[in-house]
Amino acid sequence: MNENDMKRSIYDIFYIFRREFYTVFRDHAVLTFFIVLTLVYPLVYTYIYSNEVVREVPVAVIDQAQSSLSREFLRNWDASANVNIVAYCTDLEEARELMYQKKIYGILEIPADFSKAVYRGEQAHVALFCDMGALLNYKALLQAASDVAIAMGKQIQVEGLTYASSAHQQSTVSPVKIGEVKMFNPQSGFASFIIPAVLVLVIQQSLLLGVGTIAGTSRDRSRRKSMIPLNRHYRKAWCIVAGKTCLYMPVYFLMAFWVFFIVPRIFSLTQIAPKGELMIFLFPFLLACVFLAIAASFLSKEREQPFLLFVFTSVPLMFISGISWPKEGIPDYWLAIAKIFPSSHGIDGFVKINNLGATLGDVRQEYLWLWFLAVIYFVLACFLFRREIRRVTK
Amino acid sequence: MENLRSLWILMKREFRRLASRWLYWFIMLLAPAFCFFFFADLLKQGLPTNLPVAVVDEDHTAMSRQLARSLDAFAQTQVVMKTADFSEARRAMQRGEVYGIFHIPEDFRCEVSTGKEPIISFYTNDTYILPGSLVYKDMRLQSALANGAVQQTLLLAKGEGGPLIQAKLMPITVDTNPLNNPWLSYAVYLANILLPAFVFMFAMFTATYSIGEEIKEGTSGEWLRAGRGSIVLSLLGKLLPQTSIFLLIGLLYLSVLYGYLHFPLNSGFFPMFLAMLLLVLAAQGFAVFVTGIARQNRIALSFCGLWGVLSFSICGFTYPVRSMPELIQIASNLFPMRHYFLLYVDQALNGIGMIYSWQPYIALFLFTLLPLLTLPKLKLDLLEQRYLP
Structure with missing residues (x-):
């Protein structure tokens, strides 16, 4: 050229x-x-x-135990940023009706033998029902519920070790500490x-x-x-x-x-x-x-x-x-x-x-x-x- | 009688027009088929498995190796990297090679045995939110198991054991009941909305484009004459063939989702058939409405494109509408896909009575009636027959 x-x-x-x-x-x-x-x-x-994350998912609870322990569980759950208890129902049917009307997206049921099981030293169960229309709601509710269950579980374990020193209590309840870090997007x-x-x-x-x-x-x-x-x-x-x-x-x-x-x-x-x-x-x-x-x-x-x-x-x-x-x-x-x-x-x-x-x-x-x-x-x-x-x- | 005959003539005319151009074939057959095969193929495994993570083992004992091995044994996690250097693992995460790092500190075993409470830490990369949360779940469970195993050994050593040991380790458990999607399958909730959203988009585009072409090619006068001067009749003749084609595509999607892949369909087929029919009609109604307002076809198409693309986010199937800003929550009602999504959750997923879903059914139906507002103007535009670029 x-x-x-x-x-x-x-x-x-x-x-x-x-x-x-x-x-x-x-x-x-x-x-x-x-x-x-x-x-x-x-x-x-x-x-x-x-808004980045799901917060304050409206839920209903059915507290059949009506004990101080079950109320504590619900209080702690409600206190988490993910959950907002908007209704107390007497049975599952009533709660389901609310779910059908889109007033709530999850139901937590505490069975009647909840506190009894804890005091007897058996495993206590709570049941979480979730509407699966949005997976993020389910994740938020489940995470909050299992956090409460683990925290209260530890407390119960500690109370069961009355004879031990507090340091001993701690190391028996959690011999290994767990640290979790979310990198680059810490709030998910x-x-x-x-x-x-x-x-x-x-x-x-x-x-x-x-x-x-x-x-x-x-x-x-x-x-x-x-x-x-x-x-x-x-x-x-x-x-x-x-x-x-x-x-x-x-x-x-x-x-x-x-x-x-x-x-x-x-x-x-x-x-x-x-x-x-x-x-x-x-x-x-x-x-x-x-x-x-x-x-x-x-x-x-x-x-x-x-x-x-x-x-x-x-x-x-x-x-x-x-x-x-x-x-x-x-x-x-x-x-x-x-x-x-x-x-x-x-x-x-x-x-x-x-x-x-x-x-x-x-x-x-x-x-x-x-x-x-x-x-x-x-x-x-x-x-x-x-x-x-x-x-x-x- | 006369009307029915002209309707028949109009429909034949429209079928000929649709068949005569490759673009219609593309948007009514090729593109929907491609989207279908693409997503069916992509989502067929349900949840992704064997997501790569790194283990940083500074302890180098039988115990720490055992931890790494059992982490690898989880279905969704695969240990692809074992190293003693944390920054090496961190760099691998920054290159996107691993989604998580599981860190076992120096002297881990020694500290466990002496009751010094060592810390197991795990790191996840939530920039990739789905794999990040999957490996998070596995690594959290693995650390809890490590904890439990040590506790169990301690309790057994003290002579406590038997059937109550499980209760000692975890006094309270949460039984989860993810209603109607117990597999927590992502495929179920993605495919159920993605595919109809494509039907919605393509139906809008076809309706808008085909009306615009009449003006552009200068055939709109002839078209109206074939409809004996009635805009309603002319539109019916033009849109009914398209309705039938897109309804057919939609039903094909539905039958593959519910019949072949066996996704939850707790309502029976009719409520979802009705939802799909109304979705196609709503798409066309919205398209004709916009075409009537906008004098230029490209502006109408822009609107349809915007509505179609935004539908994927604003219908709330990945991120719930309740958690969006209030303005968006209100705006979401203007998107037919939002109502289709609500119908899908109520009907196919939860199978509750149709009466609970009357609002979204009515809303979709209202979209079908939208063109009534702009028909007179549309007719004037068609008569004027002047193409504006």
Whole structure:
């Protein structure tokens, strides 16, 4: 390539960039995807989960023992942050009726022989019934009940050792102490777990929708259903891809900054990554997403089609990323398919760097994959445009 | 009679239109089939097993090795890493290679024997909440068992034993009754909502898109004429074929869930059939309503997309609506999937009388009636037949 060619190419790229700029900023549909969707969607989504955990699940209790011990059990249970006793019932039927009316989500029944069993030195049982419409309610109630059972059990054990010294009592009751630490998401919050993945997906999906709309619109407008105008500047495939990328990348630098740095801060989500390192990681992610969107836009034959093609893919993509569902439970062939989407590596790497404090070296594999995908989709996009150029100029 | 004949003609016309474009085939057949196979295949194991954890053993005694071995024996936990260095295990967790770390301190055995109360600690990574809580459960149980085993030895040594020893170790136990999902299967509660949510989304898209195309292709005048100028008749002729196709897909989903996979269906088939029928109708009702309001088809589609995607979260099957902010709790009523979810819990899962679920049934039905509000405007738009990009 001589110097003249080089100059021509650069001029073409600039021309295409300028034209693309007007296309994007004059078209409300594209702006909706590029700007509004990426601005608003993460906010709405995080807001839905902003309470993070399930608290004060309404329950009913049936206390057939009516003893001081059973009342103590119920008091302690009610005192836990997870539980809110809203009704005292006389039998299971009454409590069930309340459950059917959605007034309560769990029932705790203390049998009549509860305290007797304890005083006789037998094992005492309480029965917990849970509505399984939401698994998190069940978890909250069960955890609170077994915590109370263990704590009261220890007390009972200690009382049974009247002859022993207090140190001896302690070591008999719990010879081994147990320490539990929840790392990186100490309250087991729902937003802290699902939002990082959503943020990454929003970037990829909004690009797919936006660039798909641009492609569909230009096909709608051209008589020959072509993706490119009849214009001497649109003669080199790589110039077209480069020109478009020169516009999309800066727009998405801004949007990515909002999505990855500001949104988590607004909702005080975990952010333990050094900013610079995260940016270095996200650069090939954005690049791969842009090229994927350009290549995939060839599927969109008219302006309204991207919805029908791309929207539903978010949910399966979420599941194969290993966040909603652990990778160990996903068959290998789905994991292999997941590898061709930037979002899978993006989610993996972003979560590890941003939430677990991994270094760039720790996510080397994801990082290299993203560069690899960027190259693959760039080549694919160039190939598709070359075919389009040949079709148009014929 | 006349009306029935034109309805028949309209329906034939619509079937031809639907069959003539690959996009309709994609959204009515390919995409639903893909989602179905994908989730059925993904969730078929129920709970994931053999989740990787690391054991940090600083004690190196027979006792600590025994602890590690029995942790490995739990179905959901697999010890993939044994090390004496905690930071090595922590780094593995940061790389996402293990979901939990089980830590046995130095001189553990010695301290147990001398009554010094050593501390067993376990660490879980709740950034991955599902595997995190599964390995948490196993590691907590394992530490409790370790405790119990030591206590048991002590008590036996003192000559206390026999049938009451269990009561000595755990004076109070909680018997759990997870009603109607005793396996605590995630597959049951995910698949029951995910699949109908896709039917809902695709039915909305198809209805909105197919009406928009009439204007775009300039055929809306002809369409209305075929419906003898009646917007109601024309819409019925257009939507009934789609209703039947999506109802068929929905019923296929339901029969696989309840017939083939034997997920809980305690209500009998009819209440869920009714729920699915109303869900498809509500999807179309919502779609026509939005199409009537928005002059541009892409805006109507945007709304449908937003509603479809938000449905997955706001219906409350992973995170209960009761625990969401109040504003979202109120807004959740505007999503047909929310009502379908309530119906599923009442009917298929809990099998209670249909009378308890009258509200969600009525709510879904109201969504079906929504288009009545925008029909006049929709008719004007169709007559004007001007496509706005």
